[in-house]
Amino acid sequence: MSNYKFGAGLLALVMGSSAQTVWGETPPLEYEISPHHVAIFDISTTDKGNYAVGERGVLLSSSAANPDAWKSQRLPAPQSVMGIAFGTGGHGVAVGHGGVILATTDDGETWTSIDASDHTRGDPFMDVAHLGDNRFLAVGAFGLVMGSDDGGLSWQPVSISEDYFDRHLYTIAQAGGDWLLIGESGSLFVSEDAGNSWSRLESPYEGSFFGGLQTPDGAWLLYGMRGQIWRSEDRGASWQKSPVDTKVAFNAHGIGPGNEVYLFGNGGQVLVSEDDGRHFAPSQRSGMPGDITAASRLNGKWLVGSTAGVRLWQASGE
Template identity: 40%
Template sequence: MAIFAKPVRGLLWAVCIAASAVRAETPGLPQATIDPARIILLDIQRVGSQLFSAGERGWILRSTDDGGHWQAIRTPADRTLTGLAFADERLGIAVGHGATLLRTTDGGQQWTAIPVEDIGHDSLLGVTHLGGQHFVAYGAFGHYLESLDGGSSWSRKTVLNEDFDRHIAKVLKAGPDLFLFGESGTLLRSRDLGQNWEALQSPYEGSFFGGLQTPSGALLAFGMRGNLYRSSDQGQSWQLIPLSVKVAVQGGQVLSDGRIALVGNAGLLALSQDDGRSFSLSKAAHGGLSQIVAVADGALAVGETGVQYLSLTKTTAN
């Protein structure tokens, strides 16, 4: 089950971030001080020139200078937030534990809780924007929700069949198709944006925590104990990519120069320069990392110890 924490830190970035706590400034609510190096954060996303990160106790952090300074935004949630997705620079969705669904229409300054009837209290572990006003949110025990109106309303959808109850860690849009990565080696594909799903032959019985599409259009699936697989035929077959580590891989991103960066537990950073066919490794940070985003001279990762700066040049051959 992909419930995890991650870290952040490095050189001047680390010093600046750790030295200055962030004051929350949500109108009408008491101010609070948040240290971005002392809060568990589970996702970070770039939205135009801004960065947003979500984490424990319903907090969302926002930066307009690539992580040099952070504004803490108090949301209506008091549970851990696990994922963020934006349609544009104003409309965004955040999800989290206790079936938390939040929506912003002003670029993340204020967030509104969206009630969903009969949703229960199972954790939502991620959210994906599929284009236009179309979002999907997903999580524990096969929980899968769809919104066609920018997150104003949501309906629960069946995945695969009525008995499907695997934890869903990631839904990835790759071209016209959706790929679903989850618990117990779950790999699914949809050709119609999630209305119908087919099970793919999985190369692995352990849990997948995420996936991404490489610059060439290949797929990567990653998860527990350093397991990483690559498919060049839209999920029909998978090749093991050895990482020589036994820690979970939690998140990843394709960088602007075409390299692929993966992060995981124990401060793991893995970089590929050949479209995901091989990776070089380093212990780049403290604690577990959940997601990474590129900045001007490196990257920021989030996790168990908040936001950390990562150098993308110091790795060792796998």
């Protein structure tokens, strides 16, 4: 999973058989897909290469040696693909609209469509994460949470609350040894045991958060709509607001070369903090058209995905 998540999930929600099927060869494209003219919703970087998923089942991939030379393929699903994550041994998972789950065992060369329709009701998945070993977790709309213990080949519903819960979950974030589930209406859950059990946390904000992280100094940071950024030094027991002079939604994050905290948002806006997320100031604009949805540090630059494609970007002064 990339360092992010994800107001574009909210945008994508308003955009638009029982046997498993496998595409042993890359499906043909009706036309060449430009990496700068397709909506990208998630990116993942591994030692094998770089991957970006987006609208209408598009997968872009590039090699570690040539990260900006993208090749395109169609995944075996016509729906928008919202999240992608890789584990070990070639295993990876991509999830998306319509309850789509796709699995690979060969580092993304071929993909298998996994039928979980009995549990998803066709609701969209918004994110997927590798929790360690062969375990993956996927979350989505209306409280949808499912887990896999076999590298993504089979899936079961996961209960995160004793009470009825039907809010959208936008992202799964790792915070040190903990995992966070983050979503709309202040939805916030934490797991201290690698996703085996979940507890609900009191949110500092009643609106939607789109991402979270653990800062270099060990604090937790949440960010989301209307420029909301909140920081906790006691694992969510109390929160302090990081003031910013913007109402833009922030959807993605990353850690810079000097432990700066970067936040990426709508309209290509970028904020940077040099004091571990207590305060943020505008960085120079990324120049990315559209809204930034995903970001990952790569070879001294930023690999940035947006609703207008994927490309490399370098912040001034780096």
